[in-house]
Amino acid sequence: MTTSSQYKFVPNKNASIILAPFSGGQPKNGVELGPEYIMEAGFKQQVEELGWNTEVVEPLGKTNYNDLQSDIKDKFGVKNAEVVSSVCHKIHDAVKDAAQDGRLPVTIGGDHSIGTATVSGMLEHNPNTCVLWIDAHADINSPATTDSGNLHGCPMSFVMGIHKESYPPCFDWVPQNLKPSKIAYIGLRDVDKGEKQILKEYDIAAFSMYHVDKYGIGKVVEMALDKINPKRDCPIHLSYDVDAIDPSFVPATGTRVQGGLTLREGLFIAEDVAATGLLSSVDIVETNPLLGEHENHVLDTVSAACAIGRCALGESLL
Numbered sequence: 001m002t003t004s005s006q007y008k009f010v011p012n013k014n015a016s017i018i019l020a021p022f023s024g025g026q027p028k029n030g031v032e033l034g035p036e037y038i039m040e041a042g043f044k045q046q047v048e049e050l051g052w053n054t055e056v057v058e059p060l061g062k063t064n065y066n067d068l069q070s071d072i073k074d075k076f077g078v079k080n081a082e083v084v085s086s087v088c089h090k091i092h093d094a095v096k097d098a099a100q101d102g103r104l105p106v107t108i109g110g111d112h113s114i115g116t117a118t119v120s121g122m123l124e125h126n127p128n129t130c131v132l133w134i135d136a137h138a139d140i141n142s143p144a145t146t147d148s149g150n151l152h153g154c155p156m157s158f159v160m161g162i163h164k165e166s167y168p169p170c171f172d173w174v175p176q177n178l179k180p181s182k183i184a185y186i187g188l189r190d191v192d193k194g195e196k197q198i199l200k201e202y203d204i205a206a207f208s209m210y211h212v213d214k215y216g217i218g219k220v221v222e223m224a225l226d227k228i229n230p231k232r233d234c235p236i237h238l239s240y241d242v243d244a245i246d247p248s249f250v251p252a253t254g255t256r257v258q259g260g261l262t263l264r265e266g267l268f269i270a271e272d273v274a275a276t277g278l279l280s281s282v283d284i285v286e287t288n289p290l291l292g293e294h295e296n297h298v299l300d301t302v303s304a305a306c307a308i309g310r311c312a313l314g315e316s317l318l
């Protein structure tokens with residue numbers, strides 16, 4: 001079987017690998033090292049072997065934004081709002097610039113708070129963009145609902161403007177331009193009570209591990225795309241939290257939840273998005289090399305992160 005390997009929204013196969021070594025959206029050290037480990041594993045060369053021209057972009061420069069962190073909630077009930085906001089603003093601009101330049105942004109985290117930046121950046125570039133969020137978590141808490149106060153649990157509400165009266169003013173720059181009908185989740189299995197209410201209230205397409213078991217991953221990806229991209233004509237932003245995949249395959253991540261996707265199911269999602277020809281951007285987040293109990297944990301996690309990227313960029317298309 002042959003599948004079109006053409007990327008409709010990036011016909012020249014130019015990609016920008018955007019490094020986001022940031023951990024301020026959650027309390028565990030080490031997730032800021034994700035980009036370094038993934039690049040050292042040869043990710044850029046791997047992408048080039050697939051026929052992409054790549055450039056590496058470091059919107060955070062050499063500044064270390066990770067020492068400014070605190071574990072104390074502010075009066076809005078969240079932690080590190082100022083630094084998360086300013087890091088996201090830089091990544092937002094880098095993602096948008098890359099896309100405007102005809103390149104496919106591949107943003108490597110770092111924690112998932114940067115979803116605020118990538119989703120809003122791609123939506124400013126093309127308002128038809130839909131979002132496929134692959135994660136054990138819904139990351140749709142607002143400052144009003146979050147228990148942890150960790151902003152990596154909140155990016156989806158920020159880009160939709162859910163409970164906007166609860167946001168710290170430093171997030172005023174974030175365009176709240178994602179419609180609830182343009183986001184679908186796959187892999188959910190640890191969703192907070194307040195998040196469940198939001199998913200219901202906004203009628204958001206949410207496929208949990210229950211649906212993966214019941215229908216199979218192939219059908220679930222199809223159902224998700226039917227909801228958010230029924231005519232298969234809109235660009236797809238794939239935001240991939242490696243914790244969607246079961247911790248037996250991907251152990252080095254900060255919020256492990258048992259009962260996840262097999263590695264093959266996880267890669268299939270990226271392959272199937274690639275096969276649509278509609279991929280316009282991808283995030284690969286939450287690789288934390290300091291959380292492996294031994295070296296193999298780190299190797300497995302880093303190589304899964306690289307494989308997600310390669311599959312999204314067409315490795316399995318013949």
Ligand SMILES: NC(=[NH2+])NCCC[C@H](N)C(=O)O
Nearest residue numbers: 112137141148150152153255
């Ligand atoms: N990107 C992630 N791993 N997010 C985990 C979020 C966990 C929890 N729902 C919280 O709000 O803190």
Ligand SMILES: [Mn+2]
Nearest residue numbers: 136137241243
């Ligand atoms: Mn997660």
Ligand SMILES: [Mn+2]
Nearest residue numbers: 112135139241
């Ligand atoms: Mn996440």
